[in-house]
Amino acid sequence: MRGIAPRFFQTTAFRLSLLYVALFGISMIAVLGSIYIATVNNMIRIADETVERELDDLLLEYKRGGTRQLQKTIESRLRGDQLGGWVYLLADSAYRPVLGNMPSWPAQATKTGRWLRFTLARRKDQYTMRALSVSLSNGQLLLVGMDIRPAEKFTDTMIKAALWGLALTLLLGIGGGYLMSRNMLRRIDVLNKGAERIMRGNLSLRMPLVGSGDEFDRLATTLNSMLNEIERLIASIRGVTTNLAHDMRSPLTRIKSRLEIALTGQGDADKLRGEISYAISESDQLLATFNALLSIAEAEGGSARANMKHVDVWEVAQDVTDLYQPIAEDRGLEMELVGGAGAVITGHRQLLLQALLNLVDNAIKYTKSGKIQIAVTRENNGVSLSVSDTGSGIPADQRAKVLEQFVRLDPARTTRGNGLGLSLVAAIARLHEAEMILNHSSLPAADTGLEVKIYFPKGTG
Numbered sequence: 162m163r164g165i166a167p168r169f170f171q172t173t174a175f176r177l178s179l180l181y182v183a184l185f186g187i188s189m190i191a192v193l194g195s196i197y198i199a200t201v202n203n204m205i206r207i208a209d210e211t212v213e214r215e216l217d218d219l220l221l222e223y224k225r226g227g228t229r230q231l232q233k234t235i236e237s238r239l240r241g242d243q244l245g246g247w248v249y250l251l252a253d254s255a256y257r258p259v260l261g262n263m264p265s266w267p268a269q270a271t272k273t274g275r276w277l278r279f280t281l282a283r284r285k286d287q288y289t290m291r292a293l294s295v296s297l298s299n300g301q302l303l304l305v306g307m308d309i310r311p312a313e314k315f316t317d318t319m320i321k322a323a324l325w326g327l328a329l330t331l332l333l334g335i336g337g338g339y340l341m342s343r344n345m346l347r348r349i350d351v352l353n354k355g356a357e358r359i360m361r362g363n364l365s366l367r368m369p370l371v372g373s374g375d376e377f378d379r380l381a382t383t384l385n386s387m388l389n390e391i392e393r394l395i396a397s398i399r400g401v402t403t404n405l406a407h408d409m410r411s412p413l414t415r416i417k418s419r420l421e422i423a424l425t426g427q428g429d430a431d432k433l434r435g436e437i438s439y440a441i442s443e444s445d446q447l448l449a450t451f452n453a454l455l456s457i458a459e460a461e462g463g464s465a466r467a468n469m470k471h472v473d474v475w476e477v478a479q480d481v482t483d484l485y486q487p488i489a490e491d492r493g494l495e496m497e498l499v500g501g502a503g504a505v506i507t508g509h510r511q512l513l514l515q516a517l518l519n520l521v522d523n524a525i526k527y528t529k530s531g532k533i534q535i536a537v538t539r540e541n542n543g544v545s546l547s548v549s550d551t552g553s554g555i556p557a558d559q560r561a562k563v564l565e566q567f568v569r570l571d572p573a574r575t576t577r578g579n580g581l582g583l584s585l586v587a588a589i590a591r592l593h594e595a596e597m598i599l600n601h602s603s604l605p606a607a608d609t610g611l612e613v614k615i616y617f618p619k620g621t622g
């Protein structure tokens with residue numbers, strides 16, 4: 162909890178809620194302010210009209226029956242006004258009261274236009290009066306006014322209610338913002354702590370989920386799948402390193418011990434030459450492993466993608482056939498190339514050549530008799546390149562596994578190899594966004610046999 166309080170001021174949630182509170186407060190002031198102004202104006206207008214009408218009535222009486230009639234009317238009005246909400250005052254030209262319910266002419270009145278405003282102490286109360294006065298033709302003065310305290314009380318209450326409402330809004334807004342940002346900070350802190358623990362080296366830990374399915378849970382889920390992927394990659398790198406060390410150790414040990422024996426022994430020049438050429442051929446094998454690993458790294462890196470051009474897969478297949486036909490024939494295998502020119506894709510020619518070389522190399526290595534077929538066909542909008550043989554084949558449940566680095570199915574190790582050939586092909590296929598499918602051979606002569614097909618979905622022709 163410590164440290165959360167000052168930090169919540171800096172959270173986006175809190176700043177956003179402050180902004181919303183400010184905007185809401187301003188709009189509330191605008192709305193309530195205009196309602197207030199309209200109401201006050203309206204109430205004053207209604208009061209003014211009432212007073213004006215009353216004065217007009219009295220003047221009419223004066224016109225009809227002169228001062229007597231006016232005084233009678235005023236007297237009857239005074240009798241009727243039990244609550245004292247009205248003031249009537251008839252005064253002589255020197256402002257001395259003649260008749261009415263005011264002790265004297267209001268000396269302290271404030272004047273706006275024709276209107277007078279003054280307070281009046283009456284029945285232990287202070288009345289606020291809004292009044293009109295006129296001079297009569299006989300020189301007397303007539304004043305009529307009305308108590309506007311109820312209207313003023315109403316507007317006072319309105320202002321108070323609005324201020325309370327505003328204060329409550331601000332309080333709720335700021336309080337809500339505080340709670341929201343505190344909650345967010347807590348969730349983020351949980352993620353932060355999780356990330357710190359993972360960074361300290363425990364890669365098997367995962368971000369905790371609350372189970373609400375909200376954005377934090379979704380973020381945690383995404384981070385967890387990222388961690389799964391990282392863990393998988395690290396495990397595979399660790400596997401590759403271990404396998405590499407393992408694969409290097411036997412040939413290096415063999416080279417070392419044979420060279421040591423050659424050094425201490427009495428061997429003649431021919432024998433020494435034999436040991437040296439043995440060392441060279443083993444070193445070649447080691448170099449081949451490194452080259453294969455480097456090619457995989459190249460295919461998986463970004464630079465290979467920059468070197469992509471239009472490549473006719475058919476021409477690549479022809480080059481490989483020309484290279485391997487004599488080797489296949491030497492082993493008594495038939496080799497054929499089917500398809501035609503114009504199977505153009507956007508690709509890396511050198512790596513495509515390497516991939517096909519690896520596939521044909523495997524086909525020759527793992528086929529004792531029969532035939533090897535390289536086929537280039539245009540399929541849908543794409544191009545497919547396949548190598549089929551009549552060899553030992555790969556059981557369906559092993560086909561995914563052989564694509565991993567250093568995986569070899571030949572337990573007796575009757576053939577040489579590092580188990581990197583197919584992983585390189587797979588990396589090259591991935592680089593070309595192509596699909597790599599291992600299947601039972603479809604050659605007519607084959608009852609076992611393997612077909613490896615690479616399907617490039619985006620042909621350019």
Ligand SMILES: Nc1ncnc2c1ncn2[C@@H]1O[C@H](COP(=O)(O)OP(=O)(O)OP(=O)(O)O)[C@@H](O)[C@H]1O
Pocket residue numbers: 453519523524526527528550552553554555563568569570571577578579580581582583584611
């Ligand atoms: N055409 C094939 N027929 C039968 N088995 C195959 C074929 N191609 C590959 N395999 C099996 O898959 C394994 C992996 O092949 P991959 O090409 O990756 O390695 P490798 O040929 O053993 O060694 P490298 O290619 O690195 O010299 C092989 O060891 C072999 O058991």
Ligand SMILES: [Mg+2]
Pocket residue numbers: 519522523578581582583
């Ligand atoms: Mg191979």
